[in-house]
Amino acid sequence: MKKITFAFIIALWAAYIFCAERDSLSDTSIVYFTSDISSEGLMKVFEMLGVSDTSGVALKVHFGEDGNQNYIKPVIYEGIVKKTKGTFVETNVLYVSRRKFTKTHIALAKEHGFGYAPIDILDSEGEMEVENDNPKYFKSVKIGKGMDKYKKFVILSHFKGHGLAGFGGAIKNVSMGFASPNGKKEMHQSFFPEYDPALCKDCGACVKNCPGKAITTDDELYIDYSKCMGCGECISDCPAGAIKKPTKSESQQMFLEKLVEYADAIEKKYDMVYVNILANISKGCDCSPFAGKPFMNDIGILASTDIVAIEKASHDLVDKEHMCEDAFLKENSVSGKKQIEFALDRKMGNVNYKIINIDSIE
Ligand code: SF4
Numbered sequence: 001m002k003k004i005t006f007a008f009i010i011a012l013w014a015a016y017i018f019c020a021e022r023d024s025l026s027d028t029s030i031v032y033f034t035s036d037i038s039s040e041g042l043m044k045v046f047e048m049l050g051v052s053d054t055s056g057v058a059l060k061v062h063f064g065e066d067g068n069q070n071y072i073k074p075v076i077y078e079g080i081v082k083k084t085k086g087t088f089v090e091t092n093v094l095y096v097s098r099r100k101f102t103k104t105h106i107a108l109a110k111e112h113g114f115g116y117a118p119i120d121i122l123d124s125e126g127e128m129e130v131e132n133d134n135p136k137y138f139k140s141v142k143i144g145k146g147m148d149k150y151k152k153f154v155i156l157s158h159f160k161g162h163g164l165a166g167f168g169g170a171i172k173n174v175s176m177g178f179a180s181p182n183g184k185k186e187m188h189q190s191f192f193p194e195y196d197p198a199l200c201k202d203c204g205a206c207v208k209n210c211p212g213k214a215i216t217t218d219d220e221l222y223i224d225y226s227k228c229m230g231c232g233e234c235i236s237d238c239p240a241g242a243i244k245k246p247t248k249s250e251s252q253q254m255f256l257e258k259l260v261e262y263a264d265a266i267e268k269k270y271d272m273v274y275v276n277i278l279a280n281i282s283k284g285c286d287c288s289p290f291a292g293k294p295f296m297n298d299i300g301i302l303a304s305t306d307i308v309a310i311e312k313a314s315h316d317l318v319d320k321e322h323m324c325e326d327a328f329l330k331e332n333s334v335s336g337k338k339q340i341e342f343a344l345d346r347k348m349g350n351v352n353y354k355i356i357n358i359d360s361i362e
């Protein structure tokens with residue numbers, strides 16, 4: 001009897017160790033890294049993901065706003081386009097720009113060098129609603145109707161700053177990037193910048209760059225909130241700190257939660273893998289004609305099947321290179337780290353990751 005009890009305890013202990021090891025492994029996601037920021041480098045990290053069926057692949061990119069200097073130039077996608085015979089996909093934007101309408105959006109994409117592969121603006125034939133099984137703000141999310149044409153999505157994201165979200169990476173590329181203009185609007189609603197006339201230097205940058213034409217200076221500077229889309233560009237652009245994010249921190253928190261909620265619903269429905277390109281890291285995003293010069297060195301390219309792990313690893317590498325705890329909070333006065341926390345809360349992936357540097361693999 002004593003022997004049986006002892007054996008039973010050993011068996012239980014072994015089972016416990018086995019389960020604990022399994023848990024610790026399943027809590028860690030792999031993120032592949034290369035410092036080779038080129039088409040070849042991108043192909044090497046992408047191939048590590050083991051995507052076998054590459055037919056009918058949609059390559060989610062950002063074509064860059066008219067005048068933006070920092071968007072990722074399409075030469076880097078040549079290898080993946082060749083391998084997957086993929087289609088560049090995007091959605092139209094909410095604000096007044098050439099990217100608001102399909103025809104001018106495609107013309108701009110071609111001017112920016114993306115014309116060597118098919119281009120599909122996913123909401124060109126309207127929007128569709130996708131059910132959200134974990135709603136806080138939205139029972140369904142509104143996305144481009146064309147998404148159902150594709151079996152697999154490679155989310156190719158430029159990891160950089162964003163005036164409102166702190167940073168823009170894979171989460172934002174999925175949520176804003178696939179949302180129809182109506183979807184974009186419902187995520188942005190509730191985030192209106194605040195203006196402090198005492199700090200204003202009258203430089204006019206915010207008026208010139210506002211994509212909604214919401215800022216005027218007829219008499220004194222005025223933000224028309226009925227035209228404002230809450231994009232946050234004026235916050236990034238103001239050199240005097242006269243335009244700030246809303247003092248109510250709930251507004252930004254709500255925006256980031258909405259962003260993550262959209263990404264969650266979309267990535268649950270579609271098969272996606274993620275590639276983040278850490279180059280041309282500026283304060284403003286690729287939607288801005290004046291995103292500012294990159295404020296730090298280029299780092300490399302990351303790839304993962306886990307959207308949370310790749311965002312966390314990307315942010316950590318940027319912070320390390322910038323030698324601070326939150327590079328985007330420092331440069332932009334806006335932290336985007338809550339994106340990662342909210343995504344973790346929604347169980348979209350792991351914050352624990354292991355980086356495999358493929359540069360050292362022969
Ligand atoms: S957030 Fe600023 S830049 Fe964006 S639309 Fe509103 S006023 Fe214009």
Ligand code: SF4
Binds near residue numbers: 239
């Ligand atoms: S960018 Fe700032 S300093 Fe320049 S006009 Fe606008 S609020 Fe004033």
